Amino acid sequence: MPKIVLITGATSGIGEACAHIFAKNNYHIIITGRRNERLIALKTFLEANYKVQVMALNFDISDNQQVNDTLLSIPPQWKKIDILINNAGLSLGLMPIQEGITQHWDTMIDTNVKGLLYVSKIVSNWMIAHKTGHIVNLGSIAGKEIYANGNVYCATKYAVEALNKAMRIDLLPYRIKVTGIHPGAVETEFSEIRFLGDKEKAKKVYTGYDALKPEDIAETIWFTCNTPVHVNINDIVIMPLAQASATYWHKIS
Numbered sequence: 001m002p003k004i005v006l007i008t009g010a011t012s013g014i015g016e017a018c019a020h021i022f023a024k025n026n027y028h029i030i031i032t033g034r035r036n037e038r039l040i041a042l043k044t045f046l047e048a049n050y051k052v053q054v055m056a057l058n059f060d061i062s063d064n065q066q067v068n069d070t071l072l073s074i075p076p077q078w079k080k081i082d083i084l085i086n087n088a089g090l091s092l093g094l095m096p097i098q099e100g101i102t103q104h105w106d107t108m109i110d111t112n113v114k115g116l117l118y119v120s121k122i123v124s125n126w127m128i129a130h131k132t133g134h135i136v137n138l139g140s141i142a143g144k145e146i147y148a149n150g151n152v153y154c155a156t157k158y159a160v161e162a163l164n165k166a167m168r169i170d171l172l173p174y175r176i177k178v179t180g181i182h183p184g185a186v187e188t189e190f191s192e193i194r195f196l197g198d199k200e201k202a203k204k205v206y207t208g209y210d211a212l213k214p215e216d217i218a219e220t221i222w223f224t225c226n227t228p229v230h231v232n233i234n235d236i237v238i239m240p241l242a243q244a245s246a247t248y249w250h251k252i253s
């Protein structure tokens with residue numbers, strides 16, 4: 001039986017790149033996201049090109065009821081998940097705390113922190129039952145350093161950093177691996193969403209240097225999932241060469 005990976009937020013960016021690399025390596029894949037047409041298109045592509053089985057689950061990760069109803073109803077053979085990639089996440093807005101929009105704060109916290117928890121609770125129990133598993137959490141350089149106006153997004157990624165450590169402790173007796181991946185700038189739809197659809201503003205974030213590509217992160221995740229059984233990679237910070245920290249850049253022009 002091929003191994004199974006569950007990737008949250010596979011409709012674009014890093015999650016989508018992960019789906020390709022795991023499918024290419026014969027994993028059966030569970031992909032999730034809110035944009036169903038993208039899920040269906042990805043499922044069709046992966047099944048046709050890599051001859052693997054793909055289950056597309058269309059739900060909002062920030063809604064505990066939807067997470068429970070969807071995940072708990074998948075067929076038993078799909079519950080033997082070897083790898084969970086907690087990737088779904090977003091940033092909304094980039095403004096000082098006194099001007100922050102509370103609805104944006106709620107969405108970031110509900111998605112990046114609570115959504116990750118809802119999925120992890122269910123899947124970690126399946127992993128415990130099967131006595132094996134690996135959870136990969138997408139943190140960020142924003143979970144290692146605070147930058148101006150990053151406030152609540154940074155707080156959610158500091159929370160992911162804390163949960164990454166907490167999961168490693170709580171799941172230690174069950175031999176479940178837990179890895180945190182903390183990228184700097186990756187060129188995805190991330191900035192377009194952060195800037196509420198302003199494509200020009202988003203494009204500038206990735207101009208004047210070579211940003212990371214989603215595939216760079218997917219390859220790094222693939223590497224962490226292929227260490228010997230006694231090895232766990234706790235944490236990786238991965239940056240574009242032109243970005244030394246959350247705030248130090250070397251851009252041309």
Ligand code: NDP
Pocket residue numbers: 008009010011012013014015032033034035036059060061062087088089090091111138139140141182183184185186187188189190191193214
């Ligand atoms: P994208 O915007 O390209 O992808 C985000 C994914 O998350 C989409 O598939 C989206 O699916 C999903 N998602 C967002 N909200 C929800 C929700 N409520 N329910 C279900 N799925 C949701 O961004 P990235 O690929 O860049 O981001 C992936 C992860 O990497 C995030 O956690 C992000 O914080 C992190 N990260 C990104 C960096 C970057 O520079 N790009 C750097 C460091 C970390 P849909 O909209 O279909 O629901």
Ligand code: 8X3
Pocket residue numbers: 139140141142150183184185186190246
């Ligand atoms: C996304 C990278 O630097 O915009 O997590 O916060 S950053």
